[in-house]
Every structure is written in structure tokens, then in C-alpha cells.
Amino acid sequence: MSGLFGGWEGPAIGLMDLDAFFASVEQLDHPEWRGKPVIVGGSPDERGVVSTASYEARPYGVHSAMPSAQAKRLCPNAIWTHGHFDRYREMSAKVMAILADETPYIDQVSIDEAFFDITPGRFSRESPISIAQRISARVAELGITCSIGLGCNKTVAKIASELDKPRGLTVVLPGTEAAFLAPLPVRAMSGIGGSAETALKRAGIHTLGALAQAPLERLRPVFGTNAEAMRLRAAGREVSSVSAVDAPDDVKSVSNERTFAHDLTERADVEAALALLGESVGRRLRRKGLAGRTVTVKLRYTYGSGHTAQRKLPHPTDDENLFVPVARELLNTIWQPGMPVRLLGVGVSDFAQEGGVQTDLFCEVDERGAMSSDRRDLAVAMDRVRERFGNASVSFGRAARFGSDIVRPDKFLNQNKPRD
Missing domain, CATH: 3.30.70.270 (Reverse transcriptase/Diguanylate cyclase domain)
Structure with a gap:
């Protein structure tokens, strides 16, 4: 150098x-x-x-x-x-x-x-x-x-x-990105799970170099609207940004809300959507090392009005297996089957002071009072798989119920994020 x-x-x-x-x-x-x-x-x-x-x-x-x-x-x-x-x-x-x-x-x-x-x-x-x-x-x-x-x-x-x-x-020195990535298998890039890998191989695309050079029309059946972004990533031409680190005290709540391309009216669909949103919230809570006491459900009907319901838990948690059932109970207080749901949201807030209360991996209630279920270890394992292979690499069957029908991305709510 x-x-x-x-x-x-x-x-x-x-x-x-x-x-x-x-x-x-x-x-x-x-x-x-x-x-x-x-x-x-x-x-x-x-x-x-x-x-x-x-x-x-x-x-x-x-x-x-x-x-x-x-x-x-x-x-x-x-x-x-x-x-x-x-x-x-x-x-x-x-x-x-x-x-x-x-x-x-x-x-x-x-x-x-x-x-x-x-x-x-x-x-x-x-x-x-x-x-x-x-x-x-x-x-x-x-x-x-x-x-x-x-x-x-x-x-x-x-x-x-x-x-x-x-x-x-x-x-990987500047200017050598394409040569570094080209010989690697497509699965080496996060966001390409087993089904996407299979589809790419059927299209004759086995390496990131081949992916970087593939016509968009061959990639859209696999990646949809993300085809161009995936091709740029495979070529080493992604533009990334890293923001200034968040201070834990800046996070007031962790929430996820989605707007649906088609209104949800059936209980099975609404509850499945609630569970999917809860999975994302749980993962983000664990990523941030946070556990909260208050569960919030938000919905908006197709004609514009909406409702919000909250409940405080006896102990803080970051486990969706515990707070999603509470969210379902809250949902029953503000929604009945047949009512057209345009937007649905789930949030967890009221984090413990002095650095937060964090659950133990496999205990029902730890020494500081945070609670988790016997399925939390599965949630943690799924977190790690998704972090390594992308969000689509592992999911429950309920995810297939929506496909690409969700048109608004996940987001944090009520979080004071510092700027670059």
C-alpha cells in the first residue's frame, strides 16, 4: 500500500x-x-x-x-x-x-x-x-x-x-469487486434463498458473474421489481450507506405496519398478516436488544377511519410468540370479520430503563423479569438464518398467503433516528 x-x-x-x-x-x-x-x-x-x-x-x-x-x-x-x-x-x-x-x-x-x-x-x-x-x-x-x-x-x-x-x-480492494464476486455461487449473496437459487439455475445462472450479466427479463420472474437491484449487487455496484449509530434511548417503540393492495376481510387473512408483522417486530427487538411492556395494534379501514388498541404486559418481552396472541385479542376489540382492513400495524413499546430488560434465550422469566416462550429459541434460530441468507430464506406457511400483495415496506415508527 x-x-x-x-x-x-x-x-x-x-x-x-x-x-x-x-x-x-x-x-x-x-x-x-x-x-x-x-x-x-x-x-x-x-x-x-x-x-x-x-x-x-x-x-x-x-x-x-x-x-x-x-x-x-x-x-x-x-x-x-x-x-x-x-x-x-x-x-x-x-x-x-x-x-x-x-x-x-x-x-x-x-x-x-x-x-x-x-x-x-x-x-x-x-x-x-x-x-x-x-x-x-x-x-x-x-x-x-x-x-x-x-x-x-x-x-x-x-x-x-x-x-x-x-x-x-x-x-476487496476498490476496483476489484466484479472480479471478486464473479466466480462465487449465487447463494453466496444474501437475499438469494433456496427457491431463488433453484430458479436461477434453471435459467442457467450459477454464479454471481452470470447474474451480473443476465438480461433483466430473465431475472424478473425470480426477483420481480428487485431484479435490477440484485443485478447491481452481483456486479459489486451497489451503493450502500451506514448511518451514525443509534443511541438506545432514541428508540421509543419498534413497530411494523403494512398497507395492502387488496382489503383484508377474512379473519384468517387478518390474523396471518398480524403474525407476519409480529415476526418482524420480534426480530427487530432482538436485534436492538430491547424488550417492551406495551403492545399496540393499529388498523385503518378502506374508507379512511381507523382504530388503535393497547395493552400493558406484566413483564417486558421481545418474543412474538407472547405478544402476537395479545395483539390478536386487541384486534378483536376493534375489528369484526367483514370489515375491510386497508392497513394493519403491530408495535411494542415501553422499554425498560437503564439499558433495557433483555430476556434470556431459553427461560420463561429471567432474573430481571423479562419473559419468553418455549418457542423463542426457534425465533432466534430463524433470525440467524435470515441474517445470513436473506428474509425469504425461511418462513412459516402464512407468508405465502400474501405473496406480493403488500405494497408498503416495513418501517420503524416513533423512532428518533440521527442523520448522517
């Missing part, structure tokens, strides 16, 4: 992914477990799901979102733990503080993963590669490790972070 900023020109966006995070923290806290297969997840005797497997367990075929019973058959000598979410939150906060020391532009996408912008001249005048190396070294000093991908946009950084684990640093 030579010249100003080590020769780096243009945007520099990194993706830091903590290596086998939950399992690594358990091995840090239990030195006798180091070098041994460790699985964090639900009980294999109670239809649990694997949340994280240590690198020692992975050669046996164990991976996140796998049924615990199957993982036990593959790796019978593994050490099992239900996890200690408070401890994971503590370690995550220390890692995010390291990123904050380097740049104010951070987009934390989960407890163990964050994008960060270290574009030369935007905040720092140092080489982005040097900054990434320093971040990796400082994380290692905590007793865990991370893998970092560094490139010109989020897609490149995300893919690069997956290529050299654990404790890897994969740098």
Missing part, C-alpha cells in the same frame, strides 16, 4: 462478524470447554433448536437452526448449554464500543454482527485496512474473535466476511 490512506479510494465499508459468538463466550467463561465441541441451544429432548455451534462441533455437521435432536445424533459428545444471554449482551456491547472508537457510522444488524463505515476522509484519515486489523486485534483481546470483510459496499463486505473464518480479514 502507498499514498494517501494506503492507496484506498472511495467508500470503505466493513462487516464484522463475531466467530461462533455464543459458543465462544461459553468457552471463554469455561476454560475447560476450550477445544471441545460446544452447542448453545434448546434441549435435544424437547424439540429444541441449535442457536450456535462451536468450530469444534462443525466438522460433525452441526450448524445453526438445526434441530437439537439431530445435532445430538451427529455429535453425541458435545457439551450443551441453554445459553446466558445477559453475558452475550455484555460482550457484544464491549465489541460495539471498539467499533465506536473507530467510527460513529455503525449499523448493528444483530448481537454479533455489524457494518461499519471507515471511508477515508469521512471520519478517519487512516488506511481502512489498518483500522480493520486494529479492530480484529482489539476484539481478540476480549477473549473472542471476529471475521471482517472490507469492501466498497455492504454486499461485498458481507460476502467477504464469510470467506475466511475464524479470525479472518478479507479485503
